[in-house]
Amino acid sequence: MSLFRLRNAVALACLAAQPAFASSKMLNQNDFVGISFWIISMALIAATAFFFMEIQRVSGKWKTSLTVSGLVTLVAATHYFYMRDVWVETGSTPTVYRYIDWLITVPLLITEFYLILRAIGKASAGIFWRLILGTTVMLIFGYLGEAGYMGVWPAYIFSMLAWFFVIYEIYAGEAGKMGTTQAPPAVQSAYKTMRAIVVFGWAVYPIGYFIGYLTGANPADSMGTLNIVYNFADVVNKIGFGVIIWNVAVTASESN
Numbered sequence: 001m002s003l004f005r006l007r008n009a010v011a012l013a014c015l016a017a018q019p020a021f022a023s024s025k026m027l028n029q030n031d032f033v034g035i036s037f038w039i040i041s042m043a044l045i046a047a048t049a050f051f052f053m054e055i056q057r058v059s060g061k062w063k064t065s066l067t068v069s070g071l072v073t074l075v076a077a078t079h080y081f082y083m084r085d086v087w088v089e090t091g092s093t094p095t096v097y098r099y100i101d102w103l104i105t106v107p108l109l110i111t112e113f114y115l116i117l118r119a120i121g122k123a124s125a126g127i128f129w130r131l132i133l134g135t136t137v138m139l140i141f142g143y144l145g146e147a148g149y150m151g152v153w154p155a156y157i158f159s160m161l162a163w164f165f166v167i168y169e170i171y172a173g174e175a176g177k178m179g180t181t182q183a184p185p186a187v188q189s190a191y192k193t194m195r196a197i198v199v200f201g202w203a204v205y206p207i208g209y210f211i212g213y214l215t216g217a218n219p220a221d222s223m224g225t226l227n228i229v230y231n232f233a234d235v236v237n238k239i240g241f242g243v244i245i246w247n248v249a250v251t252a253s254e255s256n
């Protein structure tokens, strides 16, 4: 373990943490949504340092996967500091920062997914672009709904359809047919877990949206729930996803 690398990772983490020091209003001890923003920001910083440092431990192509995992958590950590400030200082939902974050981290997660797919067999560029397209449409409608440019119901339905398209692609489309190959069992099982995350881990987001906008509850209450649910989902889908990659990267590197 080189001390130099460690120092770089720590410097990077501090850079990402900077907006936090600019905040004027302090976190209130009863503000559980704000507390969840804080905890997750810290977890994302720690995960970033971890993924970047572990790059040296794995072989060849797995280095790229770990780099991308670290980028996901780094980009998210930076946005979490801004989101936390918006929440703590104004009590409102940081929709625009949230969606900018998703617009960058979701394509990165798709890239991680595609890298695993390529470790399993011959994956075409087409599948990558279809997944990018599907997730982008999903996020655009989500934003139109949450930011008030479109009715919350139609936006929800169009966004759900785009997500179903992604699920169809990875289960029944080209990616789905690549499940059984000569790839090592560790890689195949990681691929299956990642696929399940895109269904079950990602399902938490539309549940959050539903609770936030579609139950007719008082916005003051439902916005708190919305943010807690989205924050929880990000732990599973950003850190958890990265940990699965890290695990398969270490296992596959050590078995060579």
Ligand SMILES: *C/C=C(C)/C=C/C=C(C)/C=C/C1=C(C)CCCC1(C)C
Pocket: 102, 105, 106, 109, 138, 139, 141, 142, 143, 155, 156, 159, 160, 163, 202, 203, 205, 206, 209, 234, 237, 238
């Ligand atoms: C790191 C961030 C991730 C993995 C974000 C994923 C977001 C989604 C899967 C969002 C999906 C939505 C729907 C399927 C319908 C309602 C609107 C959204 C955008 C919340």
